[in-house]
Amino acid sequence: MKEKFNVDAPKPVIYGLLRKMEYFGFITSKWDVEGGGPARRVYKITEEGLEYLNSSLKSLRDAKKVIDLILAEDEKGGWLMDAIEAVDLQKKFGNVTAVNSVSFKVKEGEIFGFLGPNGAGKTTTIRMLTGLLKPDRGYAMIMGYNVIDEPIKAKMLVGVVPEEANPYPDLSSWDNLVLVGRLYGLSGRDIKDRASKMLKLLGLYDIMDRKAKNLSKGQRQKLLVAMALINNPKVLFLDEPTGGLDVLSARMIRELILELREMV
Numbered sequence: 001m002k003e004k005f006n007v008d009a010p011k012p013v014i015y016g017l018l019r020k021m022e023y024f025g026f027i028t029s030k031w032d033v034e035g036g037g038p039a040r041r042v043y044k045i046t047e048e049g050l051e052y053l054n055s056s057l058k059s060l061r062d063a064k065k066v067i068d069l070i071l072a073e074d075e076k077g078g079w080l081m082d083a084i085e086a087v088d089l090q091k092k093f094g095n096v097t098a099v100n101s102v103s104f105k106v107k108e109g110e111i112f113g114f115l116g117p118n119g120a121g122k123t124t125t126i127r128m129l130t131g132l133l134k135p136d137r138g139y140a141m142i143m144g145y146n147v148i149d150e151p152i153k154a155k156m157l158v159g160v161v162p163e164e165a166n167p168y169p170d171l172s173s174w175d176n177l178v179l180v181g182r183l184y185g186l187s188g189r190d191i192k193d194r195a196s197k198m199l200k201l202l203g204l205y206d207i208m209d210r211k212a213k214n215l216s217k218g219q220r221q222k223l224l225v226a227m228a229l230i231n232n233p234k235v236l237f238l239d240e241p242t243g244g245l246d247v248l249s250a251r252m253i254r255e256l257i258l259e260l261r262e263m264v
């Protein structure tokens, strides 16, 4: 028997691809008091609530136009959130223009890389995206938060493996992870859970007590990745993560990046 759809208690059903519902439209003629006639309205679901995408659509043809726009947006993955948005970023050091008007968007779940020779401005761009450096012009958004205006909110969603970085050499892998976890203000329980999980994922679990200075370069790089992941970030920045690694370790890091995408 076919169940009747109950508006007050909708049940999720999968028809083909499961998608996040972001838009919906309905005919308001029965409730509409202000508009005085039948009107078809389309709303967008946002964090704040419902946003009027299109007010009164007087005809079916109008409604169809809006639906077509929405479907086109859907095709482009427009219903996914922009994890990173860089808008016209610029940075000069004295008379050296390190970054000149860089704009791009990265969707949730997207692995995005930018290439360029030494000195092209990659590291400077990452430092602006992660709030370490204030752009001279332009701005950066992380999951909808402006990195300069809401630095804490943005930074709590970010993990970074910087180009030049080292774990504390005299601390073990475990203690390095605990230290970073404390800096993020995580609870002891969360730190332990997360640190164990990351060490297992990266194949460092059995050597968690080894001091960082006694790790190989590849192991040290993996530890840096684990440290960057301790707060379960939504966005992970890796600045030349395979630089100086042997072919196998480099491949391992690339495979790990693919695996991590499936985990968020």
Ligand SMILES: Nc1ncnc2c1ncn2[C@@H]1O[C@H](COP(=O)(O)OP(=O)(O)O)[C@@H](O)[C@H]1O
Residues within 6 Å of the ligand: 093, 096, 097, 098, 099, 116, 117, 118, 119, 120, 121, 122, 123, 124, 125
């Ligand atoms: N703190 C700084 N002071 C002065 N110049 C800098 C500074 N950081 C970077 N630069 C210059 O900006 C340019 C871009 O550097 P960088 O972003 O590190 O490039 P990449 O990471 O692509 O190799 C280079 O010419 C570099 O010398």
Ligand SMILES: [Mg+2]
Residues within 6 Å of the ligand: 122, 123, 124, 163, 239
């Ligand atoms: Mg660099």
